[in-house]
Amino acid sequence: MGRKYAIGIDLGGTNMRVALITGDGEIVKKIKGPTPEDLPAAIFAAIESLYSEEIAGIGLGVAGLMNGEKDRVLNSPNLHIVEKVDLVNGIRNKFKVPVFLENDANAAALGELWTGAGKDFSSFVFFTLGTGIGGGIVCDGKLLDVAAEIGHMSIHADGEKCPCGNSGCLESYASMRAILSRAFSDLESGRESLLRDYCGGNFYKLTTEEIYRAALDGDTLARELLKNAGRYLGIGIANMMNIMSPEAVILAGGLTGAWDIYVQEAIKEASKRAYAEVFERVKVIPSLLMDDAGITGAARLVFRAMSEQYS
Amino acid sequence: MGRKYAIGIDLGGTNMRVALITGDGEIVKKIKGPTPEDLPAAIFAAIESLYSEEIAGIGLGVAGLMNGEKDRVLNSPNLHIVEKVDLVNGIRNKFKVPVFLENDANAAALGELWTGAGKDFSSFVFFTLGTGIGGGIVCDGKLLDVAAEIGHMSIHADGEKCPCGNSGCLESYASMRAILSRAFSDLESGRESLLRDYCGGNFYKLTTEEIYRAALDGDTLARELLKNAGRYLGIGIANMMNIMSPEAVILAGGLTGAWDIYVQEAIKEASKRAYAEVFERVKVIPSLLMDDAGITGAARLVFRAMSEQYS
Numbered sequence: 001m002g003r004k005y006a007i008g009i010d011l012g013g014t015n016m017r018v019a020l021i022t023g024d025g026e027i028v029k030k031i032k033g034p035t036p037e038d039l040p041a042a043i044f045a046a047i048e049s050l051y052s053e054e055i056a057g058i059g060l061g062v063a064g065l066m067n068g069e070k071d072r073v074l075n076s077p078n079l080h081i082v083e084k085v086d087l088v089n090g091i092r093n094k095f096k097v098p099v100f101l102e103n104d105a106n107a108a109a110l111g112e113l114w115t116g117a118g119k120d121f122s123s124f125v126f127f128t129l130g131t132g133i134g135g136g137i138v139c140d141g142k143l144l145d146v147a148a149e150i151g152h153m154s155i156h157a158d159g160e161k162c163p164c165g166n167s168g169c170l171e172s173y174a175s176m177r178a179i180l181s182r183a184f185s186d187l188e189s190g191r192e193s194l195l196r197d198y199c200g201g202n203f204y205k206l207t208t209e210e211i212y213r214a215a216l217d218g219d220t221l222a223r224e225l226l227k228n229a230g231r232y233l234g235i236g237i238a239n240m241m242n243i244m245s246p247e248a249v250i251l252a253g254g255l256t257g258a259w260d261i262y263v264q265e266a267i268k269e270a271s272k273r274a275y276a277e278v279f280e281r282v283k284v285i286p287s288l289l290m291d292d293a294g295i296t297g298a299a300r301l302v303f304r305a306m307s308e309q310y311s
Numbered sequence: 312m313g314r315k316y317a318i319g320i321d322l323g324g325t326n327m328r329v330a331l332i333t334g335d336g337e338i339v340k341k342i343k344g345p346t347p348e349d350l351p352a353a354i355f356a357a358i359e360s361l362y363s364e365e366i367a368g369i370g371l372g373v374a375g376l377m378n379g380e381k382d383r384v385l386n387s388p389n390l391h392i393v394e395k396v397d398l399v400n401g402i403r404n405k406f407k408v409p410v411f412l413e414n415d416a417n418a419a420a421l422g423e424l425w426t427g428a429g430k431d432f433s434s435f436v437f438f439t440l441g442t443g444i445g446g447g448i449v450c451d452g453k454l455l456d457v458a459a460e461i462g463h464m465s466i467h468a469d470g471e472k473c474p475c476g477n478s479g480c481l482e483s484y485a486s487m488r489a490i491l492s493r494a495f496s497d498l499e500s501g502r503e504s505l506l507r508d509y510c511g512g513n514f515y516k517l518t519t520e521e522i523y524r525a526a527l528d529g530d531t532l533a534r535e536l537l538k539n540a541g542r543y544l545g546i547g548i549a550n551m552m553n554i555m556s557p558e559a560v561i562l563a564g565g566l567t568g569a570w571d572i573y574v575q576e577a578i579k580e581a582s583k584r585a586y587a588e589v590f591e592r593v594k595v596i597p598s599l600l601m602d603d604a605g606i607t608g609a610a611r612l613v614f615r616a617m618s619e620q621y622s
Contacts, residue, residue: 065588074588123457137554139455146434146450147556147589154546154584157467157484166549166584173468235465238477243448243554245458273465273477277376277385278458 003056006302007047010294011035011062012104013078013131017291018046021299025115027292039081040090047095056306057098058091059298061107063134065147070101077163078132100301103148104128104294108252108287109136110143110304111297117250117288124248125150125240126287129233129255133171137244151175155235173232174266176208176255179225183211186221193221212258223261230262234269241274241282252287259286314367314408317613318358321605322346322373323415324389324442328602329357332610336426338603350392351401358406367617368409369402370609372418374445376458381412388474389443411612414459415439415605419563419598420447421454421615422608428561428599435559436461436551437598440544440566444482448555462486466546484543485577487519487566490536494522497532504532523569534572541573545580552585552593563598570597 005028010017012035019030029050036042047058064076064083071088092099102110109126112118118126118138126136133151137144151171152164159168172178187195187203194214199205214222237249255262267284274282289296316339321328323346330341340361347353358369375387375394382399403410413421420437423429429437429449437447444462448455462482463475470479483489498506498514505525510516525533548560566573578595585593600607 065586067588068592075586135554139450139457144450144455144555147553147586149553149556149586152553152586153464153550154466155468155479157470157479157543157546159468164586166553168466168468232468235468239464239550242458242460242463242477243446244455245460275376275386275458275460275463275475277378281379 006299007058008295008299009060019295020050057302059100059301061104061294061298105134106136107297108293111293114300121247123246129253170236194219226261227265230265231269233266237270238273248283317610318369319606319610320371330606331361368613370411370612372415372605372609416445417447418608419604422604425611432558434557440564481547505530537572538576541576544577548581549584559594
């Protein structure tokens with residue numbers, strides 16, 4: 001019967017997903033929930049519940065910067081626990097199968113390349129637009145083994161200081177966190193907006209979904225917030241177009257829900273800034289796998305290593 | 312005897328170089344001079360003078376953006392003539408050997424990878440720091456087939472409008488042209504400086520070499536100009552480090568002559584901005600081939616295609 005499944009694990013800052021996945025990228029069974037306090041124990045339990053003799057290996061996509069050997073997370077601003085725990089060797093020792101580690105956005109890009117929005121392109125730049133901004137780069141049909149920390153590209157030389165150490169990071173202007181933080185300060189300063197009526201008047205509980213809803217209802221502030229962030233995203237997209245001249249730009253993450261305002265504004269801005277000859281051949285499209293891109297790509301790490309071994 | 316040489320051609324905005332190069336990257340004979348008015352005729356004559364039955368092919372590195380098929384230059388702001396002439400087919404038809412085209416900075420990066428400062432690295436980002444700023448990216452031992460227009464990455468969202476269409480391009484802050492343009496406006500506004508005594512008092516004839524010399528002589532304005540440009544270069548370098556996490560950053564072009572002020576400032580700025588874990592493993596080093604990187608890489612295009620064909 002052989003080992004025909006992989007377990008794919010996606011550990012973002014807020015959610016954990018663990019899935020049993022076939023060699024064709026089909027998700028057979030999925031466990032999901034908020035990232036638990038006792039992370040190693042929860043991961044072990046989730047693997048245990050999906051484990052069988054048919055598991056070829058386990059892949060992990062984890063938020064943060066990996067070491068060169070791809071067995072440790074060096075720096076994970078939103079998930080510090082993974083910096084201290086040796087997950088790869090812990091899992092390998094317990095389950096006795098090959099274990100692979102990748103940055104979560106890189107893993108998601110690999111998932112899109114395998115069975116998602118990227119499968120018909122030989123090159124694309126992948127953006128995850130959530131609380132923060134992450135990325136992955138595919139070139140010549142392969143995921144590049146690079147940090148791809150696109151959210152920490154400075155687009156504003158003397159702009160806002162970012163916790164990463166840089167100033168003017170794309171993430172500080174175009175992410176969910178950036179949009180909410182600007183919303184709070186605008187509302188604090190007394191701007192009129194429908195947003196005041198949301199969340200029982202406690203605007204600190206606002207979400208970007210609600211801002212999008214208010215924008216569709218014609219709220220000026222909400223529209224401004226999304227268009228402004230979208231314009232900055234467009235600068236980041238144009239930069240990546242001029243550098244990587246990809247066939248596609250694939251956008252994933254919660255903010256793609258605000259496509260008609262936020263992403264449309266980004267495309268408009270990128271069209272003004274990127275080389276015309278590059279822009280006109282790039283497709284800007286949404287992720288196909290959405291929240292499943294990470295687990296799919298994590299499983300792909302396992303099958304990719306198997307196919308490299310036998311080729 | 313076989314076809315053991317290639318002809319490598321480097322067409323920048325101001326200079327043309329044509330060389331006969333061995334399969335080991337050794338330059339046997341070299342022709343150089345300012346880019347002539349009648350470019351196609353001059354290129355044909357130069358090839359003719361180096362041509363023999365031992366030529367395996369001809370490689371061209373040309374300033375500008377190439378098409379996907381790599382046989383035409385779509386856009387070359389500093390060398391418009393090449394947009395209108397079909398050099399590849401013209402040369403192919405006349406000399407009946409394989410002809411290859413690449414962006415000049417990409418070709419130079421390939422030269423460094425083959426026999427230059429990049430030959431011991433499997434990944435690096437290459438910057439050409441001249442009148443403008445160009446780039447090339449090597450990953451997993453290969454030159455990436457991407458535009459690598461690093462000079463046209465915006466690092467200043469609402470900064471200076473660039474002729475390329477973007478605003479706040481790295482090139483507008485850190486190139487020779489940027490340094491000179493700032494020098495002119497500072498001198499026009501009456502700033503005191505040793506630079507006034509250069510070029511017989513006509514400061515519009517200043518060069519960046521002279522600015523570097525004045526800076527070494529303690530001139531405040533000259534130091535400021537180089538440090539300011541270097542700081543912006545550092546932002547561009549940090550961005551490329553966070554995106555590509557390369558083993559090395561290789562710097563070429565005339566401005567590397569101002570290494571002790573301009574590049575040192577860039578390294579200092581990049582050290583503050585790039586992820587610490589990435590920065591500490593990157594070497595920032597000068598080009599080894601310097602002005603010969605372009606012809607070397609152009610010749611490499613020929614030998615690379617031959618080795619791919621037989622592998």
